Amino acid sequence: MKSSHKNSSDIVIREFCIGDYDALIILWNDAQLEYKPKGRDRRDKIESELERGNAIFLVAEINGKLAGSILGTHDGRKGWINRLAVAPEFRKQGIARRLVSEVEDRLSELGIEIMACLIEDWNTKSMQVFEKLGYKKHSDIIYFTKRKHLDV
Numbered sequence: 001m002k003s004s005h006k007n008s009s010d011i012v013i014r015e016f017c018i019g020d021y022d023a024l025i026i027l028w029n030d031a032q033l034e035y036k037p038k039g040r041d042r043r044d045k046i047e048s049e050l051e052r053g054n055a056i057f058l059v060a061e062i063n064g065k066l067a068g069s070i071l072g073t074h075d076g077r078k079g080w081i082n083r084l085a086v087a088p089e090f091r092k093q094g095i096a097r098r099l100v101s102e103v104e105d106r107l108s109e110l111g112i113e114i115m116a117c118l119i120e121d122w123n124t125k126s127m128q129v130f131e132k133l134g135y136k137k138h139s140d141i142i143y144f145t146k147r148k149h150l151d152v
Protein backbone atom coordinates (compact mmCIF):
# COMPACT_ATOMS: atom_id res chain seq x y z
CA MET A 1 0.00 0.00 0.00
CA LYS A 2 1.30 3.46 -0.82
CA SER A 3 2.34 5.23 2.38
CA SER A 4 0.83 8.62 1.55
CA HIS A 5 -0.92 10.58 4.27
CA LYS A 6 -3.01 13.72 4.50
CA ASN A 7 -2.89 14.65 8.15
CA SER A 8 -0.22 17.30 8.81
CA SER A 9 -0.37 16.57 12.55
CA ASP A 10 1.28 13.19 11.79
CA ILE A 11 4.41 15.00 10.67
CA VAL A 12 7.11 15.43 13.27
CA ILE A 13 9.82 17.96 12.52
CA ARG A 14 12.86 17.18 14.62
CA GLU A 15 16.63 17.51 14.76
CA PHE A 16 18.62 15.08 12.65
CA CYS A 17 20.88 12.75 14.65
CA ILE A 18 23.70 10.73 13.22
CA GLY A 19 21.76 7.49 13.80
CA ASP A 20 19.43 8.73 11.02
CA TYR A 21 22.30 8.70 8.52
CA ASP A 22 21.43 5.47 6.66
CA ALA A 23 17.75 6.47 6.39
CA LEU A 24 18.84 9.91 5.23
CA ILE A 25 20.85 8.44 2.37
CA ILE A 26 17.85 6.31 1.35
CA LEU A 27 15.69 9.45 1.41
CA TRP A 28 18.17 11.45 -0.68
CA ASN A 29 18.44 8.62 -3.23
CA ASP A 30 14.65 8.26 -3.40
CA ALA A 31 14.31 12.01 -3.81
CA GLN A 32 17.06 12.03 -6.48
CA LEU A 33 18.77 14.79 -4.59
CA GLU A 34 22.31 15.55 -5.69
CA TYR A 35 24.67 15.16 -2.75
CA LYS A 36 28.31 14.46 -2.05
CA PRO A 37 28.65 10.96 -0.54
CA LYS A 38 32.47 11.03 -0.72
CA GLY A 39 32.74 14.65 0.35
CA ARG A 40 30.79 16.88 2.71
CA ASP A 41 27.89 14.42 3.01
CA ARG A 42 30.05 11.55 4.21
CA ARG A 43 28.90 10.23 7.58
CA ASP A 44 31.98 11.44 9.50
CA LYS A 45 31.86 14.86 7.82
CA ILE A 46 28.23 15.34 8.80
CA GLU A 47 29.00 14.13 12.30
CA SER A 48 31.73 16.73 12.75
CA GLU A 49 29.54 19.42 11.19
CA LEU A 50 26.90 18.69 13.82
CA GLU A 51 29.53 18.83 16.56
CA ARG A 52 30.71 22.26 15.38
CA GLY A 53 27.19 23.46 16.17
CA ASN A 54 26.74 25.80 13.23
CA ALA A 55 24.27 23.64 11.35
CA ILE A 56 20.51 23.39 11.71
CA PHE A 57 19.87 19.92 10.42
CA LEU A 58 16.20 18.91 10.57
CA VAL A 59 14.18 15.98 9.36
CA ALA A 60 10.46 15.40 8.87
CA GLU A 61 9.30 12.06 10.16
CA ILE A 62 5.98 10.41 9.38
CA ASN A 63 5.04 7.22 11.22
CA GLY A 64 8.70 6.50 11.92
CA LYS A 65 9.79 7.06 8.30
CA LEU A 66 12.14 9.83 7.25
CA ALA A 67 10.02 11.84 4.83
CA GLY A 68 12.08 15.00 4.47
CA SER A 69 15.33 16.75 5.27
CA ILE A 70 16.85 20.20 5.36
CA LEU A 71 20.22 21.56 6.38
CA GLY A 72 20.36 25.22 7.35
CA THR A 73 23.78 26.81 7.70
CA HIS A 74 25.09 30.33 8.13
CA ASP A 75 28.35 32.15 7.88
CA GLY A 76 27.31 34.97 10.20
CA ARG A 77 26.11 37.10 7.26
CA LYS A 78 23.80 34.90 5.22
CA GLY A 79 21.68 31.84 5.91
CA TRP A 80 21.81 28.96 3.46
CA ILE A 81 19.23 26.29 2.75
CA ASN A 82 20.90 23.02 1.79
CA ARG A 83 19.82 19.42 1.18
CA LEU A 84 16.10 20.11 1.04
CA ALA A 85 14.45 16.84 0.03
CA VAL A 86 11.04 15.24 0.44
CA ALA A 87 10.39 11.58 -0.41
CA PRO A 88 8.26 11.31 -3.58
CA GLU A 89 5.27 9.74 -1.78
CA PHE A 90 5.02 12.65 0.67
CA ARG A 91 5.35 15.54 -1.76
CA LYS A 92 2.94 18.43 -2.28
CA GLN A 93 1.66 18.25 1.28
CA GLY A 94 3.57 21.26 2.58
CA ILE A 95 6.49 19.37 4.13
CA ALA A 96 9.19 21.39 2.35
CA ARG A 97 7.34 24.58 3.29
CA ARG A 98 7.38 23.56 6.96
CA LEU A 99 11.05 22.56 6.90
CA VAL A 100 12.14 25.79 5.22
CA SER A 101 10.01 27.89 7.56
CA GLU A 102 11.49 26.20 10.64
CA VAL A 103 15.06 26.76 9.44
CA GLU A 104 14.28 30.38 8.52
CA ASP A 105 12.84 30.98 12.01
CA ARG A 106 15.90 29.51 13.68
CA LEU A 107 18.28 31.51 11.49
CA SER A 108 16.25 34.68 12.12
CA GLU A 109 16.65 34.11 15.85
CA LEU A 110 20.41 34.22 15.26
CA GLY A 111 20.08 37.63 13.59
CA ILE A 112 20.33 36.38 10.01
CA GLU A 113 18.26 38.57 7.68
CA ILE A 114 18.96 37.03 4.29
CA MET A 115 18.27 33.43 3.34
CA ALA A 116 19.75 31.92 0.20
CA CYS A 117 19.95 28.66 -1.68
CA LEU A 118 21.75 27.37 -4.74
CA ILE A 119 19.71 25.45 -7.32
CA GLU A 120 21.09 23.63 -10.36
CA ASP A 121 19.98 25.29 -13.60
CA TRP A 122 18.02 22.19 -14.75
CA ASN A 123 15.99 21.99 -11.53
CA THR A 124 13.07 24.16 -12.57
CA LYS A 125 10.71 22.34 -10.19
CA SER A 126 12.81 23.33 -7.21
CA MET A 127 13.01 26.91 -8.53
CA GLN A 128 9.22 27.02 -8.65
CA VAL A 129 9.04 25.71 -5.09
CA PHE A 130 11.47 28.36 -3.79
CA GLU A 131 9.61 31.09 -5.67
CA LYS A 132 6.41 29.92 -3.93
CA LEU A 133 8.29 30.19 -0.63
CA GLY A 134 9.13 33.84 -1.32
CA TYR A 135 12.64 33.52 -2.75
CA LYS A 136 13.78 35.73 -5.63
CA LYS A 137 15.78 34.29 -8.52
CA HIS A 138 19.06 36.05 -9.44
CA SER A 139 19.87 35.04 -13.03
CA ASP A 140 22.70 37.59 -13.09
CA ILE A 141 24.82 35.77 -10.48
CA ILE A 142 27.19 32.96 -11.47
CA TYR A 143 28.46 30.60 -8.78
CA PHE A 144 32.26 30.27 -8.47
CA THR A 145 34.00 27.74 -6.23
CA LYS A 146 37.53 26.58 -5.47
CA ARG A 147 37.72 22.95 -4.33
CA LYS A 148 40.39 20.78 -2.74
CA HIS A 149 39.07 17.90 -4.88
CA LEU A 150 36.03 17.12 -7.07
CA ASP A 151 34.18 15.04 -4.45
CA VAL A 152 34.16 17.70 -1.76
Ligand SMILES: CC(C)(COP(=O)(O)OP(=O)(O)OC[C@H]1O[C@@H](n2cnc3c(N)ncnc32)[C@H](O)[C@@H]1OP(=O)(O)O)[C@@H](O)C(=O)NCCC(=O)NCCS
Nearest residue numbers: 031084085086091092093094095096097125126128129132
Ligand atom coordinates in the same frame (compact mmCIF):
# COMPACT_ATOMS: atom_id res chain seq x y z
C1 LIG B 1 11.55 20.41 -3.98
C2 LIG B 1 10.84 19.52 -2.92
C3 LIG B 1 11.71 19.48 -1.67
C4 LIG B 1 9.46 20.09 -2.60
O1 LIG B 1 8.89 19.33 -1.53
P1 LIG B 1 7.32 19.35 -1.19
O2 LIG B 1 7.17 18.90 0.20
O3 LIG B 1 6.61 18.60 -2.24
O4 LIG B 1 6.94 20.90 -1.29
P2 LIG B 1 5.68 21.62 -0.58
O5 LIG B 1 4.52 20.67 -0.62
O6 LIG B 1 6.07 22.13 0.75
O7 LIG B 1 5.39 22.79 -1.56
C5 LIG B 1 5.84 24.13 -1.33
C6 LIG B 1 5.25 25.01 -2.40
O8 LIG B 1 5.80 24.66 -3.67
C7 LIG B 1 4.77 24.22 -4.56
N1 LIG B 1 5.27 23.04 -5.29
C8 LIG B 1 5.59 21.84 -4.76
N2 LIG B 1 6.01 21.02 -5.73
C9 LIG B 1 5.93 21.72 -6.88
C10 LIG B 1 6.25 21.42 -8.24
N3 LIG B 1 6.69 20.20 -8.60
N4 LIG B 1 6.09 22.38 -9.17
C11 LIG B 1 5.64 23.60 -8.83
N5 LIG B 1 5.31 23.98 -7.55
C12 LIG B 1 5.48 23.03 -6.60
C13 LIG B 1 3.61 23.84 -3.70
O9 LIG B 1 2.38 23.99 -4.38
C14 LIG B 1 3.75 24.80 -2.53
O10 LIG B 1 3.20 26.07 -2.83
P3 LIG B 1 1.77 26.50 -2.17
O11 LIG B 1 1.93 26.29 -0.68
O12 LIG B 1 1.65 27.92 -2.58
O13 LIG B 1 0.78 25.56 -2.77
C15 LIG B 1 10.67 18.06 -3.49
O14 LIG B 1 10.00 18.13 -4.72
C16 LIG B 1 11.98 17.32 -3.69
O15 LIG B 1 12.48 16.65 -2.77
N6 LIG B 1 12.58 17.43 -4.90
C17 LIG B 1 13.82 16.69 -5.22
C18 LIG B 1 15.00 17.23 -4.48
C19 LIG B 1 15.26 18.69 -4.81
O16 LIG B 1 15.24 19.09 -5.95
N7 LIG B 1 15.53 19.49 -3.75
C20 LIG B 1 15.85 20.88 -3.86
C21 LIG B 1 17.29 21.08 -4.17
S1 LIG B 1 17.66 22.79 -4.40
